[in-house]
Structures are given as C-alpha cells and as structure tokens.
Amino acid sequence: MARPSLSALAASACLVAIAPAASAQTFGPRSGPRWESPQNFAIELRVGSFNQAIDEQLGLAGRGPYQQIFCSTRDATAAAGSAVGCPMRFRVGLEGDWQILRLGPVGSLGVGALAQYGNAFASAPAAAGMSSTDATQWRRSAQTTSLQAINTAVFAVLRVDVLAQRVRWLPIAPYAKAGLALAPWWVTSGEETARDPITNSDAVGLSSGFFLAGGLSVMLDAFEPATARQWDQLSGVNHSYVYFELNYSYLGGLGRRTLDLGGLGWTAGILLEL
C-alpha cells in the first residue's frame, strides 16, 4: 500500500514544480477585478463522515471489531435481536490553504493543512456476555468505550475557479487535493485511556498514510455580488463558497502497519478566500 502514496507524492511534487512556469505569465496579488483585495489564503470549516477501514484492514469487513463494538448496539426501543445500523458519525475541523501561485485565469495552486476530530462511542460489552457470535446479542455494560482520532493532512491543492470568476450563471469551482495524512488516535475505557492487553501500555497511536480529495465548490458571490464586494472591502474576504468533497485516505501505515483510520468519505463546509 505504500506505492499509491508515493505516486500521490510525486503528483504533488510535479504540481509544485510546474507552478512557477505557469504563474510567470499572470501571477500577481490581484487576480480578479480591480476593486478586489489581494488574495493569498483560504480557510475552510469542515464537517464530514467519520470513516475508517479498521475491519477491512483485518480482512473482516462488516464483521470485525469496529463493527461489533460500535455498530451493533441495540436501540433500547428496538425489539430484542434487531440490530440498529451503524450510526452516522462525523468529523469536524478546519483547513487552511496558502494559495501560492495564481495560474492565470484558470485557478490557483497552493499548499494546505487540515485537522479534523472524530470519535465513535459505544457501551462496552460485558466480557461474560459476549458468547454469541452475533454482536447484537451481546450484553452491554454501563461503561463506555471509544475510539477518538484527529485526522490531519498536508497537501497540495489545485482550485480551478475560472468558471466561477468568468461565467456568472455557472459559479462553480472544482478542486483537487493530494498529500500526506497523519492521525493520532486513542481508545478509552470508561473515563480512562484503555490499556493494551498484551503490552499493558496505553492504547494510543499514530497512523500515517496519504490523502486524496476532489470536490466542487459553489461561489456564493454570484448570488449577492454587491454584498460580496462590500464584504471584501470591509474584511478582505475575496470570495465565499460552500462545497462538497469526496475524499479517500489510507492510514494503514507508511513503512509500518498502523490502525487504518482512513477510507472513503465525504466532507462539506464553507470556504472563504482571503
């Protein structure tokens, strides 16, 4: 699994390498109309799915420890034996981009970093109540157990905003991101950090891998151009967007196997270009 990550790195490096040539023609602090303030950064508020590939990594997709612990608790109101599907869990976080290069009217190329926190909580099963092969039949205790992680990534980001800038009736700006991912994680048992049953050390770790994303953002300026202009003059916010993104991250380890807190997921949020 290390190969794809190297490919992604190579792609990122290429993007950065070709950027100076592209920007040499049109680079400048002002890429839009004359009244616009300089634009160099972007910040994103992100809400997305808490995806992970722990069971898949063990070859136990749909029946592994994550599924059994966090996705097989019965709703108190549900009939005995009926399983409740894995509840939707979310990650929330922030992203900051430095839009280093302006690629003429086409878009911008930059580097970014993000951090998103997510967790999964469930009642821990009683050890004596796990005899059934069906995890929904397990007897749960009042004690909770959780898996919590902060997914981070650094990446190159390409935003193509030519349509949003030039075509008023089509204010969309596709974008792509590729880079490296790192996720510190920890498991709790009750109110304390869980212990590893073999090493007796704290159940905490650091997963590493790569991160890819592609999305579509809709420029909100098109709906209220006067307000957008005023906002830029007052606060320096050049453009605002809402966006939806599909992302894939592999966190099974670069060089050494780690808990895979990656997988295919989605993220939505608000983007401000400054």
Next chain:
Amino acid sequence: MRFTSLTLAACLATVPQLAAAQAVTFTNVVRTGSPRAAEQAGGVLSRDQPLGVRDCPCERWTFEGTIMPQSNARTLEWWVATTATACATATNRFPSNNATCWPLSTLGINQTLPISGNRFSVTIPARWIVDPLNGACNLPTSVSSGSSLHVTAMLRPPDDAVPLGTVPVSVNTQRPITVQSVSASGAEGSAIVEWAHQATGDGGTAQVPENTAGYWVLCLPRIVGYDAGLSGTSCDLPVTDSGTSTDASAIDDVAATDATSTAMDSSPGTGTCGTESLPSSFDPNDDGQLALYACSPFLSVGTARYTVRNLTNGSSYRFAVVAQDNSGNRATPSVFTSCVSPEQVTDFWEHYRNSPGNPAAPGACAVGPSRAPAGWLVTASLALAAVAAHRFNRRKERRA
C-alpha cells in the same frame, strides 16, 4: 435646623431603647467548633453564613465588645429574640405566652457590672441561640428556618429591661430536598451512579433546588480505607468560655454528651448488598457517620453522575446519594435499592487486539508512534519548494 435637633431629642427621650442601644458596641463576632469550618476558605465560618444543622450541636459564637459605664449592681444579660427590638416589649419576653424573646440565663453567662475595662466577651453555644429554652437545636415554633435570630444584650434592673445592642444570626436548619431517581449500573471494577435533583422553580420549570451546594455518594457495604475528605468527627468540642461565663464546664458537658451519643460502629463493612443497609439512626449531618459510608469526594452542584472506582468485580453493592446545601445541611439519603455488581468488560482495543486477522505480536498494530519520518521529510520538502516558488515569483513580479 433647630427644629430638626429638637425633634431628634424628643424622639430619643420618648424611645429610650434607641438611646440605650448605643450603650453596647460589638467589636467582633467569632464562630468556632463547627466541623463545617474546615470546608471554608481559611477554616473559619463568617458571621454572615447561616447557622446550619451541622453547626448547631457543637459550634460556639463568641461576642466581643464594649459597654458604656453603668451604675453598679446592674446585670448584663443575654437573650435571643426574633427581631432586634422584640425584647424591648415586656409582653414579648419569656415566660409570657407567644414570647418572641427568650433569656439565656441557664448558661450562667450573665454578668454583674462593672466589668474590667468595660469590655465583654461572651461565648454562647450555637444550639442555645437556635433553641434558647432547651439548647437542643430545635427552633422555637414561632421562628421559621431561613430567618434571623437576634442575640440581644440587656441590662437589669430595672425590670423593664432595655436592649443595649443586638447581633443578627441567620439560621437555616431546613434540610435540602432529597435527590430523586438514583440509579446505578456496574462497570469494570466500578459502578456508575446517576441521579436527578430537581424542584419546581420560578415559572414552574424544574431546576436544581436553589441553594444546593453539591452531593455525596454513599456505598454499601462500606469501602474500606476510602477517604472522602470529611473530618470524620461529629463535633469539635470547645474548651472554655473567655471571661464572662462562670459555668463553662456545664456547657461543655452537655456538648460532649451530644457528640458521643452519635458514635457508630466504624468497623469495615463485611456484608453484601443484600445484607447491609444504612442504620435507622444514620444521620447524614453527622460527619463521623457520613465518613463511614461516603465513597465519593464532595461533588459540586451540577454533577449528576459519578463513577465509584476500586470495587470488586463480582461483588454486589448498593448506592445512595445525599444532597448538601450552601449552609452545609444534608438531605436524607436517597437509596438505589437494587444491588449492582461490577464486572469485567471488553473495551474496543481489547477486542481489536483479540480479533482474528490481527497480528499477535505486541505493537504490530502501532500502539505507539509509527515510523513515518520519510513521508514527513517529503512533506517538508514540498513546503520548502512551495516557499521557494513563491519567492521566485515575487522577485519576478518586482522586476516587471
């Protein structure tokens, strides 16, 4: 101006108690002996804090001050009244019916004048302030909890005694509302106790009762060796009165009896949930008794869940919760009557490590940092390349 002065003089002449009230000046009021004092910043209860149930049995109030020179052979007497002026009216004074002013003559603290330097210092057990007739911490029926009693200095003779000065003492002997809906469930080597504590507030909304300070969780059987931070003593007995009292030993004797009468068996609990229960004589306002059963520190208001740790898996326990108000008064324990057994649980990591497909070697799945410096070196290189590109373009722009 002259009219005002004349009016004032006339008033003073017609209301002698007002003029006389200036004859005593209180310079200091000190509270000692309450087990609650240790919970206060500086270890001292201020005179403004209400006198509560836990203060009453053993606390002492010392009043210090000066008295203007009086003619000899008069007596400085101490009374307790419902208002600052109640003792001024003869019909309010005990033993009249519906008395609102009671003498503390049984304490032997009255003093014949003159006194040395015209300075007095009198110590009155709190239980006599609360219960001036019997010293048993029972408020007179005409007094409601939450109101103030007034320690009053009087001069006799003449028979129509006049209050010389008063000190208000706020009294709150009302127990808080008991905790509701206590429940408990077993976890690994522990139990999770939850409760609700609500009263109907303004506007009919349910809210935590006003004046609530926090909670204690009690365990049955007792958790041996647990230190809840309580003093563990029922009373901090006073020593002697300073100066004015000639019968201090009598007061001490009564207080000592009170303290020992609440002593309980402090041996470790050996029973099980099914056989142990709080004794019928259990008094949560007695720190010594509460310390035997408390298995939590004092939990501040707003807490509604507590995990009792260091329990034995497989054993069974019963739990209770006691509310405490800002005056230190504690409510009757609310007991969760079902037995709860802690048991071993399997957390996610334990289950993950024991799952098929997981390499058995310790650390195989990155418990601890993974080795990924190479990846991050590439990232750093990317960042450096980006900065270089940016500078390059800036330079080019300046040239242009």
